[in-house]
Amino acid sequence: MKTWIAFWNILLKDMRTYYLKPPNVSWGLLFPLVWTGMFLVRSGGGLDDVAALLPGLVAVSVLFGTTSMLAVTVTFEKKHRSFERLLLAPIPLEVLMLAKTGGAIFFGMVNAFVPLGLAALFVADLPLVAWGAFTATVLLVAVSSAFLGLFIAVAVSEVFEAQTFSNFLRFPMLFLCGLFFPIERLPALLQPLSYALPLTYGADAIRGTVLGAATMPLALDLGALAAFCALLFGLSLRNIRRRWIA
Amino acid sequence: MTHAIVVENLTKRFDSVTAVAGISLAVPQGALFGFLGPNGAGKTTTITMLTGLARPDTGTIRIDGLDCTTRPRAAQDRIGVVPDESNLYPELTGFENLCFCAALYGIDRTERRARARELLDAFGLTGAGDRRFGGYSKGMKRRLTVAAGIIHRPPILFLDEPTSGIDVASARQLRQMIATLRGKGTTVFLTTHHIEEAERLCDRVAFIVAGRVVREDTVDALLEPVRDRHALLVACAGLDAATAAALPRAFPGLEFPLLEPDRMRVEAHTPIPVAPLVRHLDERGVRVLEARRARPTLEDVFIRVTGLEAGALGADKGNGNSGGKGGNA
Ligand SMILES: Nc1ncnc2c1ncn2[C@@H]1O[C@H](COP(=O)(O)OP(=O)(O)OP(=O)(O)O)[C@@H](O)[C@H]1O
Ligand SMILES: [Mg+2]
Numbered sequence: 001m002k003t004w005i006a007f008w009n010i011l012l013k014d015m016r017t018y019y020l021k022p023p024n025v026s027w028g029l030l031f032p033l034v035w036t037g038m039f040l041v042r043s044g045g046g047l048d049d050v051a052a053l054l055p056g057l058v059a060v061s062v063l064f065g066t067t068s069m070l071a072v073t074v075t076f077e078k079k080h081r082s083f084e085r086l087l088l089a090p091i092p093l094e095v096l097m098l099a100k101t102g103g104a105i106f107f108g109m110v111n112a113f114v115p116l117g118l119a120a121l122f123v124a125d126l127p128l129v130a131w132g133a134f135t136a137t138v139l140l141v142a143v144s145s146a147f148l149g150l151f152i153a154v155a156v157s158e159v160f161e162a163q164t165f166s167n168f169l170r171f172p173m174l175f176l177c178g179l180f181f182p183i184e185r186l187p188a189l190l191q192p193l194s195y196a197l198p199l200t201y202g203a204d205a206i207r208g209t210v211l212g213a214a215t216m217p218l219a220l221d222l223g224a225l226a227a228f229c230a231l232l233f234g235l236s237l238r239n240i241r242r243r244w245i246a
Numbered sequence: 247m248t249h250a251i252v253v254e255n256l257t258k259r260f261d262s263v264t265a266v267a268g269i270s271l272a273v274p275q276g277a278l279f280g281f282l283g284p285n286g287a288g289k290t291t292t293i294t295m296l297t298g299l300a301r302p303d304t305g306t307i308r309i310d311g312l313d314c315t316t317r318p319r320a321a322q323d324r325i326g327v328v329p330d331e332s333n334l335y336p337e338l339t340g341f342e343n344l345c346f347c348a349a350l351y352g353i354d355r356t357e358r359r360a361r362a363r364e365l366l367d368a369f370g371l372t373g374a375g376d377r378r379f380g381g382y383s384k385g386m387k388r389r390l391t392v393a394a395g396i397i398h399r400p401p402i403l404f405l406d407e408p409t410s411g412i413d414v415a416s417a418r419q420l421r422q423m424i425a426t427l428r429g430k431g432t433t434v435f436l437t438t439h440h441i442e443e444a445e446r447l448c449d450r451v452a453f454i455v456a457g458r459v460v461r462e463d464t465v466d467a468l469l470e471p472v473r474d475r476h477a478l479l480v481a482c483a484g485l486d487a488a489t490a491a492a493l494p495r496a497f498p499g500l501e502f503p504l505l506e507p508d509r510m511r512v513e514a515h516t517p518i519p520v521a522p523l524v525r526h527l528d529e530r531g532v533r534v535l536e537a538r539r540a541r542p543t544l545e546d547v548f549i550r551v552t553g554l555e556a557g558a559l560g561a562d563k564g565n566g567n568s569g570g571k572g573g574n575a
Contacts, residue, residue, distance in 0.1 A: 002352020009349035017337050081333040084299055085394075089350035090323035245301060245318050 006091045010099035018073050019107040033118075035060055050119055051126060055207040056179040057115040059199060062141045063174070065111035068166035070104040070149030075162040078153070078244075087244065093237060101146040108142035116210070126210065133218060134209035140225035141202035147232035148198070154239040178215075179203045198228035249308075250275045250402050250433035251296065256305035257457075258291050265291040267457035268305070273435060273450070278428045280448035280465075281437040282548065288457040289437040290330050293404050296435070297327045310402060323351070326400030328408050330437075332387035336380030340371055340390050343379050344397055351398035358397070365393040368423065370416065384411045392420060402433045409443060421447055445469075445544040453551055461551045465544065472542035472550075478512040478520065481536040482527060485510070489530045496526060511540070 018024065035057055077083040086096055116134075120126055152165045175181065176190060177199040183191055194200050205221035208214025214221065251273040258266040266288040273279040281289050294300040296307060298318035307314040309321035334343040341362050348358030366375045369389040374382065379390060388411050396403060405424070409417040424447060428434055438444055444451055445465060452462035461468070490505045500518065504511035512518055524534050 005352045005354065006350050009346060013335075013338070013346055017335070080336075081329065081331055082335050084329060084333060085347065085350065087299055087319070088297060088322060088325070088327055090319075090352075091350075093319075245299060 003091050003095055006089055007095055007099045007102075010086065010096070011102040014073065014100065014103035015106070018069065019103045024069070024107075031061065031064060033115075051211065054115060054119055054126075055203060055210050058112045058138065058206050058210070059141065059177070059179055059203050060174065061111040061115055062108045062138060062202075063145050063170055063199065066104040066108035066142055066145040067149040067152070067170055068163055069107070070101060070146050071152040071156075071162040071166050072159055074100060074150065074153035075156060075159050079157070079159065083244075093240060097150060097233070097237060097240070101143070101150055104146040104149060105139070105142045108145055109138055112138040112142065128210065128212040130209045130212075134206070136222065137202065137205040137209055137218075137225075140222060140229065141199070141206070144198040144202070144225055144228045144232060147229055147236060150236045151232050151239075154236050154243060173197050173199045176200070177203045179207075198225055198232075201225050201228075248275045248311075249273060250277070250310055251279075251435060252306075252308040253292075253296070254306045256292065256295060256307065257303045258288075258295060258300065259303055264457055266295070266302075269454070269457070269459050270305075271452060271459065271462065273433060276428070276431050276433055277449045278424070278434045278436065278447055280444035280451040281435065281454060282439065282441060282444050282451055283437075283454035284439060287454045289454060290406055292454075293327070293329075293406050293435070293437065297325055297404055298322060321402075324401050326395045326398060326403045328392050328395035328403075328405045330406040330410075332384075332391040334379045334387070334391060334394055337378060339376050339378055340366060340382070341375040343390060344394055347394040348397045353398060361397050365397060369393050370419075385413055385416065388412050389416060389420070396427065400432070403427065403435070405434060405436045407438055408436070409438070409440065417443075441545045441548055442543065451544070453548055455552050468544060468547050469542065472546050474515060475542050476514050476516065476518050477540040477542060478518045478523075479536075479538055479540050480510045480512065480523075480527075480534060481508065482510070483508060483533045483535060485527070485532045489527070489532060493526075497523065 074083070077086075086100070089096065116126075116129070120129075148169065149166065152162055152169070156162050156165055176183075176186065176194045176197055178194060183194045183200070186194060201216070201221040201224040204214050204216050205218055205225070208218055208221070249272045251271065253269060253271045256266055256269045257264070269288070269292060271279075281292070283289055291300070295302045295318075296309065296314075298314060298321070301318055302315070305315070307318075310324045312320045312324075314320050335346070338346060344362035344365060345358045348361055353361070363372075363375075366372045369392070371386060371389060371393070374386060379387065382390065388408070392405070392408050395405070408424070409420055412420060421443065424434060424436070436444070436448065448465055450462065450464050451468060452459045454460070485505075485507050490502075490507075490510075493502055493505070493510075494500070497519075499514055499516065500523075501513045502510055503513060512523070520537055524537065527534055
C-alpha cells in the first residue's frame with residue numbers, strides 16, 4: 001500500500017509537470033498531423049492514402065512521445081539532484097523506475113491513438129483494425145521506447161547528451177524498421193541490424209493490426225517486443241545500481 | 247548501548263582524491279551527533295554513503311542494525327535526509343513539494359496535507375506555500391528542504407549543514423526544532439562548520455579533517471581540557487611596550503598570549519585577579535576600557551586538536567549565522 005502511494009504520486013507528478021503540459025500536448029497532437037501532411041504532399045496522394053500511412057504515423061508518434069522525453073526529464077532531475085529524493089524513498093528501484101517510465105508510457109499510448117482516432121473519425125472506415133491486438137502492440141512499443149529512454153538517461157549525465165543520444169538512436173531506427181522502406185529493399189548488410197531493433201517488430205505488428213499486412217506472426221512480434229522491454233529494463237536497473245549508487 | 251549508526255573503516259576515493267580515509271564511528275540511539283570539519287573534509291561524502299546514495303570503497307555501515315554495506319538502500323524507511331543542496335522540485339509549490347515528499351514514504355493524502363501545512367507553519371512559510379519552490383529565496387529553499395526531510399518523521403535524521411544560508415532568527419528556531427526532535431528520541435547526525443552550533447546542540451562531536459576523524463567524544467569531555475582554563479579579554483588604550491613586557495613578571499601566575507597596544511588576552515589555570523590587574527595598568531597610565539571573561543569554547547578545542555586555524559572553519563561566519571557570538575561576558 002505504501003509503495004503504491006509512492007508509485008502513484010511519482011507518476012502523477014511527472015504527468016502534471018512534464019507530460020500534460022500544453023507545449024508537450026500540442027506537440028503530441030501536431031507532430032502526427034504534420035508528418036501525415038508531409039507524406040501526402042510528397043506522394044501526391046489523396047486522403048485515401050492516409051490508411052497506408054497510419055502504421056508509420058502511429059510508430060513515430062509513440063517513439064517521439066516517449067524516448068527523448070523520458071531521457072531528458074530523468075537527466076534533468078538527476079542533474080538538479082531532485083532525483084536523489086527518489087533514490088532515498090523506501091521503495092524498490094524496480095517500482096521507482098516503473099513509476100518514472102509510467103507517465104511516458106501513458107503519454108506515448110495516447111499519442112498512438114491520436115492519428116488512428118483522427119483517421120477513423122474523418123478519413124476512412126478502417127475495417128481491418130484489430131483494436132485489442134493494436135492496443136497490446138502499442139503498449140509494448142510505448143514500454144520499449146520508454147525503457148530505451150531510461151537506458152539513455154542512465155548512460156549520460158547532461159541534458160543535451162540525452163537529447164543527442166535519443167536522436168542518434170531513434171532516427172536510424174525509423175529508417176531501418178521497415179515502415180518507410182521495406183526491409184528486403186535495404187542493403188543486405190543493414191538487414192540484420194533491422195532485426196536487432198525493437199521498432200522493427202513494433203512496426204510489423206502495427207501494420208498487421210491496422211492494415212492486416214504483417215510479415216511476421218503477431219506472437220513473434222509481441223514476444224520480441226516483450227523481450228526487448230525486459231532486456232532494456234534489466235540493463236537500465238543494473239546501470240542505475242552501478243552508476244547512480246556508485 | 248544500542249547504536250543507530252555504526253561505521254567501520256569507511257573509505258571513499260574519487261580518482262586521485264581520497265575523500266574519506268578510514269572513518270569509524272558509533273552514534274548511540276537518540277543522540278545528537280555533530281560531524282565537524284573544514285570544507286572538503288569529507289562530511290558530505292560520508293553522509294551520501296550512510297544514506298545509500300553512494301557505495302563505500304571499503305568498510306562497513308550498519309544503520310539501525312541493518313547491514314547497508316552490500317545493500318545501500320536497506321534502511322531507507324528509517325532515515326530522513328536534508329542534503330547540502332536544496333534540491334526540491336522547482337516547478338512545484340512549497341505545499342506540493344512537501345506533500346510529494348510525504349507520499350514517497352507512503353503517507354496517505356489527508357495525513358500528508360495536514361503535516362505539510364503544519365510544517366509550512368513551523369518554518370514560517372505558510373504565506374509562501376502556494377508559490378513555486380523555484381521562486382523561493384535561498385534561505386526559504388533551505389527551510390523547505392529541512393521541512394521535507396522530516397515530514398515522514400524518521401527515527402534517524404541526517405542534516406548536512408541545515409542552517410547554512412538561513413537568517414539568525416530562523417537558524418535559532420531551526421536549532422530549537424532539532425533539539426525538540428532529539429528530545430522525542432530522533433537520532434540526529436548533523437554536519438556543520440559552525441562550531442558554536444555544534445557546541446550548543448550536540449551530545450557527541452567528531453572532528454573530521456582530510457577524510458579522517460581526528461577526535462570523537464562527548465562535548466563535555468572535549469571541553470574538559472579547556473574547562474579549567476580561565477581567560478580574560480581586556481580592551482585598553484595607551485599600553486606601551488615597556489609596560490606590556492613587564493606584565494608577565496608582575497603577574498607570574500598569568501599568561502598573556504595576546505598583548506597589543508589596545509587589547510590583551512590573559513589566561514590562567516586559576517580565576518584571574520581582575521582588580522589588581524586593572525589597578526596595575528591604571529597606575530601605569532593605561533586606560534582599561536573593558537574587561538570581560540572569555541568562556542573556553544569548542545572552537546578552542548578544535549584548534550588545539552586539529553592544529554587548524556579557526557578561519558579554516560569560518561565559511562559560515564560571514565552571514566550573521568553566529569548569532570550571539572562573544573556574548574559571554
Ligand atoms: N563526486 C565527486 N567527484 C570528485 N571528487 C569529489 C566528489 N565528491 C566529493 N569529492 C571530493 O571529496 C572531498 C570531500 O568532499 P565533501 O563534499 O565530502 O566535503 P565536505 O566536508 O562536505 O565539505 P563542505 O564543508 O565544503 O561541504 C573533496 O576534496 C571533494 O572535492
Ligand atoms: Mg558538504
